[in-house]
Amino acid sequence: MRIGFAGLGVMGGPMARHLIEAGHQVVGYNRTLAKAVAWAEATGAAVAETPQGAGEAAELFILCVGNDEDVRQVVRAALETVPTGCVFVDHTTTSARLARDMGEWAGARGCAFVDAPVSGGQAGAENGQLSVMAGGDAAALDRARPVLEAYSKAIQHMGPVGSGQLTKMVNQICIAGVVQGLAEAVHFAQQAGLDTEAVYGAISKGAAQSWQMDNRWATMARGEFNFGFAVDWMRKDLGLVLDEARANHSHLALTALVDQFYSEVQAMGGARWDTSSLAARLQDRSGR
Ligand code: NAP
Numbered sequence: 001m002r003i004g005f006a007g008l009g010v011m012g013g014p015m016a017r018h019l020i021e022a023g024h025q026v027v028g029y030n031r032t033l034a035k036a037v038a039w040a041e042a043t044g045a046a047v048a049e050t051p052q053g054a055g056e057a058a059e060l061f062i063l064c065v066g067n068d069e070d071v072r073q074v075v076r077a078a079l080e081t082v083p084t085g086c087v088f089v090d091h092t093t094t095s096a097r098l099a100r101d102m103g104e105w106a107g108a109r110g111c112a113f114v115d116a117p118v119s120g121g122q123a124g125a126e127n128g129q130l131s132v133m134a135g136g137d138a139a140a141l142d143r144a145r146p147v148l149e150a151y152s153k154a155i156q157h158m159g160p161v162g163s164g165q166l167t168k169m170v171n172q173i174c175i176a177g178v179v180q181g182l183a184e185a186v187h188f189a190q191q192a193g194l195d196t197e198a199v200y201g202a203i204s205k206g207a208a209q210s211w212q213m214d215n216r217w218a219t220m221a222r223g224e225f226n227f228g229f230a231v232d233w234m235r236k237d238l239g240l241v242l243d244e245a246r247a248n249h250s251h252l253a254l255t256a257l258v259d260q261f262y263s264e265v266q267a268m269g270g271a272r273w274d275t276s277s278l279a280a281r282l283q284d285r286s287g288r
Pocket of ligand 1: 066233
């Protein structure tokens, strides 16, 4: 397929590489051109200097940029040149309202828009093992599905446009609560003078087990916080969650509190640390 791909960062760079390895014709575009050029040198793919350039002739236009405004800019520009019938697939984590607006814009040009945020992190993008939660027209998703399978282990259709983003919000609510609980558990174990490795061995096969425990317990205990998904991104996501919760009248006391804890991590200089750095905030308090 002929594919335009905007946003060649931590996630988008490896995703677009998988598409090239699967034999697709990809034109990459990135705000900072130097990053796109380096990506093109590594992959042998073509690069465009504008979204319009990446959109020309694209049957599929995939995005993985930063936030709502970035998506708006790229989609507006790409819609100037993409052929009628092009399917936009947006892997950026955004508001559900943005997705609905993009659905209307794309529809007015005879195109389709699928909001398709992902989970699985940097490792998932590099290993082609992402989980995709998608909202939009089922037929449009079916056209994109064989392409997205190049970097996904699961693609779930959630309903109309916007419902992929709502599902991603549920994912982030789960992560916020679990990571804070784990950070407190590591902190408590250390304050109690326990051997944290032995604690993991004792409790990680029972009801306390979680992906976060298996993958972040030891690194939290060692104070290592460099695993890809930055605190700045998490605060963006929790902001989207809390806005949506206000609109749909849900009660997210814990999520709101953890959002504030992340603001403290940012103030400690941890904006680019990963989400498990909630542990750093507690270590800071106990002088570790
Ligand atoms: P990233 O490394 O900062 O990559 C974003 C890329 O998009 C950058 O290369 C950036 O260009 C480019 N970009 C941003 N705005 C643009 C615009 N207006 N026009 C063109 N290119 C633009 O971020 P990431 O970690 O890949 O995350 C991307 C999205 O995926 C975010 O919404 C994030 O919340 C979500 N996500 C991330 C992860 C993760 O583990 N990292 C997991 C799930 C979801 P520059 O080079 O100019 O900065």
